[in-house]
Amino acid sequence: MPDDHSSTGPKLKQTLGFWQVALYGLGSMLGAGIYTLIGRAADSLGNAVWLAFAAAMVAALLTGLSYACVGSRCPRAAGAAYVSQRAYGRAWLTYVVGIAVMMSGLTSMGTGAQAILEQAEKFHAFRWDTEAWKSGDVRWDIKLLAIGVVFIIGSVIYRGIRESMWVNILCTIVEASGLIFILAVGIPWWGSVNYLEIPPAKSGAESILALVVLQGAVLTFYSFIGFEDILNVSEEVKDAPRNLPRGLVVAMMASTVIYMAVAITAVSVVPWEKLASSKSPLVDVAAAAAPWFANVDKVFAVVAIFAIGNTALLNYLMGSRLIYGMSAQGLLPAWIGRIHPKRRTPHVAVVVLFLIVTTLILMADVKQLAESTSLLLLMVFTVVNVALVILKRRKGEPKGKFEVPVAVPILGALVCATLIVVRVKQAFDSSNVAAQRAPLIAGVIIAIGLVLYLVLKPKHVVLDEDAVD
Numbered sequence: 001m002p003d004d005h006s007s008t009g010p011k012l013k014q015t016l017g018f019w020q021v022a023l024y025g026l027g028s029m030l031g032a033g034i035y036t037l038i039g040r041a042a043d044s045l046g047n048a049v050w051l052a053f054a055a056a057m058v059a060a061l062l063t064g065l066s067y068a069c070v071g072s073r074c075p076r077a078a079g080a081a082y083v084s085q086r087a088y089g090r091a092w093l094t095y096v097v098g099i100a101v102m103m104s105g106l107t108s109m110g111t112g113a114q115a116i117l118e119q120a121e122k123f124h125a126f127r128w129d130t131e132a133w134k135s136g137d138v139r140w141d142i143k144l145l146a147i148g149v150v151f152i153i154g155s156v157i158y159r160g161i162r163e164s165m166w167v168n169i170l171c172t173i174v175e176a177s178g179l180i181f182i183l184a185v186g187i188p189w190w191g192s193v194n195y196l197e198i199p200p201a202k203s204g205a206e207s208i209l210a211l212v213v214l215q216g217a218v219l220t221f222y223s224f225i226g227f228e229d230i231l232n233v234s235e236e237v238k239d240a241p242r243n244l245p246r247g248l249v250v251a252m253m254a255s256t257v258i259y260m261a262v263a264i265t266a267v268s269v270v271p272w273e274k275l276a277s278s279k280s281p282l283v284d285v286a287a288a289a290a291p292w293f294a295n296v297d298k299v300f301a302v303v304a305i306f307a308i309g310n311t312a313l314l315n316y317l318m319g320s321r322l323i324y325g326m327s328a329q330g331l332l333p334a335w336i337g338r339i340h341p342k343r344r345t346p347h348v349a350v351v352v353l354f355l356i357v358t359t360l361i362l363m364a365d366v367k368q369l370a371e372s373t374s375l376l377l378l379m380v381f382t383v384v385n386v387a388l389v390i391l392k393r394r395k396g397e398p399k400g401k402f403e404v405p406v407a408v409p410i411l412g413a414l415v416c417a418t419l420i421v422v423r424v425k426q427a428f429d430s431s432n433v434a435a436q437r438a439p440l441i442a443g444v445i446i447a448i449g450l451v452l453y454l455v456l457k458p459k460h461v462v463l464d465e466d467a468v469d
Helices: 018-029 034-073 080-088 091-123 140-159 161-189 209-224 227-236 240-269 272-277 281-289 296-328 347-363 366-393 407-429 433-455
Strands: none
Touching (some): 018 161, 018 227, 018 240, 018 296, 034 209, 034 227, 034 240, 034 281, 034 366, 034 407, 080 091, 080 296, 091 140, 091 227, 091 296, 091 347, 091 366, 091 433, 140 161, 140 296, 140 347, 161 240, 161 296, 209 240, 227 240, 227 296, 227 366, 240 281, 281 296, 296 347, 366 407, 366 433, 407 433
């Protein structure tokens, strides 16, 4: 039986309240992607882009409510990995789920850290000869500085959950302020266009608004990915069975309102055709609505840096808690999940993640890896939804303070499984090499999880309450 450090050593500190959970979730969802996603969505939906966010929210909320219910029933740091083990009792599946969630976070961190430096270049921050740092198409200056960014983020997380949340709150306020500014200067344009106008149909089927909205919803669904991070900090939430689901739902609803309002503002200020062809559509909106605002592009570059940095912070935090939780279950070696006696953080996991991300940044095309993470997360969402169905139908299974009808996880699983099929089809139909390789890379990551299970096959998996309370 593995050494269960969680039952005898220091534990994670419960410091997060309802509003901190809500801001954590909001920060996860309000990423920098929205600044370019509006243009891609407008290309498909024209002025009706706001409807895509509404439809995507409904689809995402099904899984979000399932996660809220799971968090209320099983507030454990391992999140999806814990509930998978509890429902299925298959350690190999738990490893696959854990590795999939972890890799989604790590690749997001790697791409985010490099994107921060790319945004900083707009200020001519790098004044050395970049050609001397290039090897083919690889920018080693960006890679090395990205590792420095990851180190700084890791240091904050090592410092403590309270410090991490203060940084998250600051970043969330900055990234939300950018979108709120666009709303403030763009609202006077509301009502100036037909918000149901869609691009000229390429075929008879595409002229049906409902079908076009569903196509757009597939694209905008990924803007809501981030809510799953909340589950992994549940052991640090005060009264988690009550505060975690409330915070998650509030975060999803708030992000939906912001996204829909920004979408309406964007097409009101700038014609959708121009948005569709723009590399920075929301910057164009801000420039058109507030021509008096000098250097608006640089201001929004700063906002993007905070947004990307916040995503990296929350993914790093999620990964460290995932490793801790799987270690507490006996699925990973006990030493990797040790808690610092003073900081009350999983300091070994923080160091291990830093080493893994550093390796990814140096050795791999992280952007190509990132193409596969949405596919992995959809797989995890499907597994978690089905797991909740199993737990809800299991006799004697304790209920939480937030329950949903069994139809919710069933519909959530169907939506996510459908999106997997759509995502794979898009990959094979795409001319983008990275997108085409995404299903293969996802398969390799799943294989890594299975190999890890075979190497570290646990003799006993801890799920009893005493081991984690």
